[in-house]
Amino acid sequence: MSKRGPRFSEKEKLAILKEGEGNGVNAVCAQYGMSDQTWRYKAHGVRPRKHFSLKNKLKILEEGARNGIYRTCAANHISRPTYYNWRHKLGFTKLPRRGRLARFNEEEKLAILREGEKIGVKAVCAKYGIGDQSYRRWRYKIKGIEPKKQFSIKKKREILEEGFQNGIERVCAAYRIHSKTYYSWKRKLGFTKSPPRQCRPRRFTKEQVLAMAREAEKTSTKAVCEKYGISHSHYSRLRYQVTGVRLKKSFSPEEKLRILEEGYQNGILRTCNAYGITMTSYYHWKSELRFDKSPQRSFSEEERLQIVNEAIRDGIIKARDRHHVSEGTIRRWAKGIGREIPRRSRYNIQKKRAIIREALRNGVIATCQAYEIDRGTLRYWRRALGL
Numbered sequence: 001m002s003k004r005g006p007r008f009s010e011k012e013k014l015a016i017l018k019e020g021e022g023n024g025v026n027a028v029c030a031q032y033g034m035s036d037q038t039w040r041y042k043a044h045g046v047r048p049r050k051h052f053s054l055k056n057k058l059k060i061l062e063e064g065a066r067n068g069i070y071r072t073c074a075a076n077h078i079s080r081p082t083y084y085n086w087r088h089k090l091g092f093t094k095l096p097r098r099g100r101l102a103r104f105n106e107e108e109k110l111a112i113l114r115e116g117e118k119i120g121v122k123a124v125c126a127k128y129g130i131g132d133q134s135y136r137r138w139r140y141k142i143k144g145i146e147p148k149k150q151f152s153i154k155k156k157r158e159i160l161e162e163g164f165q166n167g168i169e170r171v172c173a174a175y176r177i178h179s180k181t182y183y184s185w186k187r188k189l190g191f192t193k194s195p196p197r198q199c200r201p202r203r204f205t206k207e208q209v210l211a212m213a214r215e216a217e218k219t220s221t222k223a224v225c226e227k228y229g230i231s232h233s234h235y236s237r238l239r240y241q242v243t244g245v246r247l248k249k250s251f252s253p254e255e256k257l258r259i260l261e262e263g264y265q266n267g268i269l270r271t272c273n274a275y276g277i278t279m280t281s282y283y284h285w286k287s288e289l290r291f292d293k294s295p296q297r298s299f300s301e302e303e304r305l306q307i308v309n310e311a312i313r314d315g316i317i318k319a320r321d322r323h324h325v326s327e328g329t330i331r332r333w334a335k336g337i338g339r340e341i342p343r344r345s346r347y348n349i350q351k352k353r354a355i356i357r358e359a360l361r362n363g364v365i366a367t368c369q370a371y372e373i374d375r376g377t378l379r380y381w382r383r384a385l386g387l
Contacts, residue, residue, distance in 0.1 A: 007034075027338025057086045065094040068103075071129040104128075109138045120349050156185045164193040176386060203363065204228075209242045222276055229366025232276055256285045264293045270324045299325075308334045311341050317372045347371075352381045 008016065020028040029035060052060070064072035064083060073080050086092070104112065116124040116135060125132050151159065163171040163182060172179050185191070204212070212235070216224040225235050251259065263271035263282060272279050285291070299307070311319035311330050320327055334341050347355065359367040359378060368375055 024338030024340075026335070030336075030338065054090075057090060058092070061087055061090065061092045062094070065092075068129075070131060074126075074129050106142065110142055113139055113142065123349075153189070157189060157191070160186055160189065160191045161193075173386070178386075204238060206242050209238050213239055213243060220274065222273065225365075226369070229363055229369055231365050234365075253289065256289060257291070260286055260289065260291045261293075267324060269326060273324070299323075304333045305337060308337065308339055308341070312339065315372070316341055317374075349385070353385060356382055356385070 016028060016032060060072060060076055060078075061083070069080060069083055073083055112124060112128060112130075113135070121132055121135055125135055159171060159175055159177075160182070168179060168182055172182055212224050212228065216235075221232060221235060225232055228235075230238075259271060259275055259277075260282070268279060268282055272282055307319055307323050307325065307330060310322070311334070316327050316330055319325070319330060331341055355367060355371055355373075356378065364375055364378060368378060
């Protein structure tokens with residue numbers, strides 16, 4: 001039995017490598033049915049990423065002992081556990097000296113503090129390779145600002161009294177504390193005063209709610225909610241307050257079978273959005289009623305490639321809403337063809353603050369639809385910015 005020769009010649013390997021640089025490594029490997037291990041180094045002399053020789057590891061360890069571990073790891077794109085793992089395996093005993101010369105003088109520290117007030121603490125720490133504790137220590141030494149959450153008992157009582165008079169959210173934002181911290185102080189110190197609840201003015205009158213209900217009978221509840229920028233539960237609560245009629249949340253077995261059949265024909269996600277139900281309810285009905293039909297894959301390879309390109313060009317949220325496909329499905333298609341949809345932030349810190357203020361003024365649903373973001377992203381921004 002004769003040995004099989006190499007599948008590709010050297011010229012073919014170079015052509016495949018060039019094609020991989022243009023279309024992606026995963027796509028080319030899947031196209032030619034091969035792995036992604038050794039050709040790149042043999043043809044171009046390029047080693048895979050994060051493969052360091054023994055000499056380079058010792059050099060990085062020496063640099064970390066001289067310039068600092070945090071800065072060295074950021075410069076060489078490695079994690080600190082990797083740095084300490086190399087130090088343990090190679091028996092490197094040098095430690096970074098605590099008494100080394102300061103990297104920044106007083107004027108540079110003051111400039112960094114001013115820049116941190118504009119772009120944020122995390123951004124300026126990542127830019128200059130410093131820790132947030134160092135930043136706060138500089139702020140205390142240079143500007144005399146105490147670190148957050150260090151208040152005496154007398155000061156805590158003053159903050160609680162001020163929160164009772166001016167409002168908890170405003171006081172927490174002024175002193176840069178969390179609302180949970182405020183209530184924790186209140187419970188520990190036995191502060192019993194509570195500010196009166198400030199109800200926001202109603203967005204819709206009774207006549208407008210009745211008009212929305214009549215419009216929903218003609219079109220659908222989902223269309224009315226999208227038109228007026230409110231959630232399904234909020235619409236249900238408004239309708240019950242005005243008319244005393246709750247929305248129908250239960251379906252008969254015949255209606256469930258009809259919805260399952262429609263989901264088989266038109267797609268599960270589209271059907272669930274049309275009837276205002278979750279996919280969990282759909283699959284629960286399917287197992288309960290023993291509905292064995294499953295929707296066929298309604299997208300060909302060309303259509304999937306087109307959707308992935310639209311997600312890269314216009315954003316994954318627009319592509320998801322346009323083709324009624326979930327984000328996870330689009331990312332899975334992109335991974336299968338060797339493409340990657342970037343996870344980039346479209347808004348800076350000032351724009352995020354403006355969006356949060358607009359959401360508090362006009363409503364969360366309307367703001368999320370206007371800026372094409374979801375409510376989870378808005379909650380993450382509020383938590384990260386301390387608003």
